[in-house]
Amino acid sequence: MDGAVIAPGTKFSLNEKVGERTRERGFVAAPAIVGGELEDQLGGGISQFSTTLFNSAWFAGLPILEHQPHSKYISRYPPGREATLDWGNIDQVIRNDxxxxxxxxxxxxxxxxxxxxxxxxxxxxxxxxTGPRSASGADGGFRIRVTRTVYDDGRKTGTNTLRWTYTGLD
Incomplete structure (x- = not known):
């Protein structure tokens, strides 16, 4: 990933760039949320990178066309402003505008x-x-809203609001 370039006007898919997480490609097993439970999976932990990339794009004001937070809240991540990744199912796509x-x-x-x-x-x-948390269901689940407003030369050019419901805590 280091040195990857997103050309002007193009989209960047994290799954496309990183590829399938396999042992042959150097990935190891680490905890991942599967069916609402933590289990070791090849490439588990990739969300640490995905979340960090997401926040870099978020604060650069780049359009994030595709992403998905975790089903359960993981306390090391900012609520609502995090991104999981799953080969073939969940991607993160950013556009360089x-x-x-x-x-x-x-x-x-x-x-x-x-x-x-x-x-x-x-x-x-x-x-x-980031708005306040509102309780949702058992096991510590909650709803959250995060809003990003982008200004160019002092003029408001866009607002994005993300809403997510966590089913519980990790």
Whole structure:
């Protein structure tokens, strides 16, 4: 992923770029939510990267055409502003709506992943607001709303509101 380029006006599919998570391609088993329960699965944990990329695109004001939060809330992620990934089922697709290429830079340590997007969004400013949690069902589930407002040169150019219901806690 490090050094991947999203050309101006094009879409970027995370699943297409990363490919199927297999042992032969270097992926290992880690916890994943399957059928509402945690179980080890090849590529489990890919959502840490997916969520970090999602937030980089969110705060760059890039259109996020496809993504899905987890079914259960995982406390290390910002509620409503996170993204799971599942080969063949759940993707994350971002569009570069700028006139410049966007370069994805990735750095990892044993305990962290950093994703930075380099390009030019002009004088774009992003304001993100997370609403209050409202209880939903048993097991600590809740509903959440996150709103992103994008400004270009001080003029409001778009608002996105994400709504999600978590069925419980991890």
């Amino acid at each position: 700028t006139d410049a290429p966007v370069v994805i830079r990735v750095a990892t340590t044993g305990t962290s992943v950093t994703v930075a997007l380099y390009g030019s969004t002009g004088n774009r400013k992003v304001v993100s607001e």
